[in-house]
Amino acid sequence: MASQGQQPQPQIQPCRYKTGKTLGAGSYSVVKECVHIDTGRYYAAKVINKRLMAGREHMVRNEIAVLKRVSMGHQNILTLVDYFETMNNLYLVTDLALGGELFDRICRKGSYYESDAADLIRATLSAVAYLHDHGIVHRDLKPENLLFRTPEDNADLLIADFGLSRIMDEEQFHVLTTTCGTPGYMAPEIFKKSGHGKPVDVWAIGVISYFLLCGYTPFDRDSNLEEMQAILVADYSFTPMEYWRGVSLTARQFIKKCLTIDPTKRMTAHEALSHPWIAGPESGRGEEDLLPTVKKNFNARRTLHKAIDTVRAINQLRAGGMGMMDGALSKQPSRVNDQVENSKPKDEGDVHADGQMDVDMKDADSGAMDPRGNGMGQSEAQIEEQKRRINATQQGLWENRGNAQAA
Incomplete structure (x- = not known):
């Protein structure tokens, strides 16, 4: 029995998961395959180094809050299965997406048409609309964060990596001001620091759509500075013409409506879902195989x-x-x-059933x-x-x- 005034020691519980191979690595975390010891089910575990995240723990807490709000609510959103922490690390256990990244999947296909791109964007938009309806802005939509649940052809496409997402409390504030995201997919208002919100996700959808139809992004430049300057004035075009000849005018119009500089005039996610390129018949889309051009x-x-x-x-x-x-x-x-x-x-404190928890921070310090x-x-x-x-x-x-x- 603890003496009066003495704080009770935290209870130590055995870990329910055993980790396996590394699936990916970031600046302060790694993603590992893991298996639930009791059920034998496989998941992905995001292992976050507390020391490297010192002063930014709120980012992880926020990611957990976002995933808790939307998990199990939409088939195209990665599900948070479990989360816990040890003395040194934080763990987020999610679905194991075995189907790979979006663009890798496209490159493995024997053929790829505009209708395929529209289907992929429709699935992504459906998930984005769900996020927005629940007061969440993702802020880092890009092909690398779109994963397939399984290798099957009809597998669900999943939005992943909610590390930069935010819950927007409409009663307290309407805009975010932090500069964040991946430069080529960031909306003008993020660079301007004039405040941003849900429309930044629709801008990113426009960039992804452009990329899926030609194999490069609309604001691709030699440096981040030049890229930013192009984004601020929406300096892009559907050229060279030979790469866009097989793409319908409807698809280009959809991209233009997404890449509108003024966020108040940009389509919403629900409006984008109703656009003819997404909701219309396949007969209105280009019939040329885009795979050779996109890969090249x-x-x-x-x-x-x-x-x-x-x-x-x-x-x-x-x-x-x-x-x-x-x-x-x-x-x-x-x-x-x-x-x-x-x-x-x-x-210490991170021991699994096999007595090991090996975490390799492969790119922990790019300046090292x-x-x-x-x-x-x-x-x-x-x-x-x-x-x-x-x-x-x-x-x-x-x-x-x-x-x-x-x-």
Whole structure:
């Protein structure tokens, strides 16, 4: 019996889940496959490192609140099955979406038509309308957050990742002001910081629709700044014409209504569901197989952006070398291993039935590079050698870095 004035110790309960392979990783969390020990059912567990989330715990609490409000309410929304916390981590257990991401699924198809794109957007819009009806704005809609429940052809498409979502209490406030989201899918009002709400999701639907019909986004530019400038004035077009020749005018009109700069004049999710491209007959849609064009454009732009990133990295290498005096930092010990190691969630209190809870924060700190890896203190010859290897391999800036450092 605890003495008077002594706080009772928290009760320790055995974990009901056993984790398996890693499905994905972010800056402060990993997603792992897990199985419920008693039922044998498989789920996905989002493991969130409390230390890395220090000062931002409200984001996780908010995500839980959002999922609790909408779970089991719509077939196209990921369901929150369970949530709990240990001394070091927070856990969100959700549906296990085994069907993969939206665009990966499209690329595996033998053919892909405008009607297929309309069906995908209809399912997404239906879920978005449900969210909006329940006072929730997602704020991070993009193809990567649209997952299929199973590998079957008729599998449900699920909206996932509610980390940036917000519950909008209409009686207390009407707009949000935080800049958030993925740049290419963000609405103008987010960049303007003039206040935003549910219309940002419809803008994102317009960007996704454009992407699904041609393989690239409407505001695709060489930098985030140029992308933002294009978004602010809705600077986009349905060009080159050969990529849009097989797409109906109705589809383009739908995109235009979604990508309206003024959020008060933008379609609502329910209005979008009633648009002819979504609700009308398939006979009004293009009949050309879009898969070859979509795949070609997607792969071409992915290669282009990799090349642009490589050039920027080389320029940073040069700038780093020019800014050094006598290689002052080149002999400093690397701290990359320490930083990555310290970013891992600790195991104490997180033991499962097998006695392990291994969580790898693979990209926990994008700045965790050793000084020489950033070009500091390197000679011109060393930088040129790195440039040569980059151009030769096209497999990443840091491949075989250890050999270069030993040279």
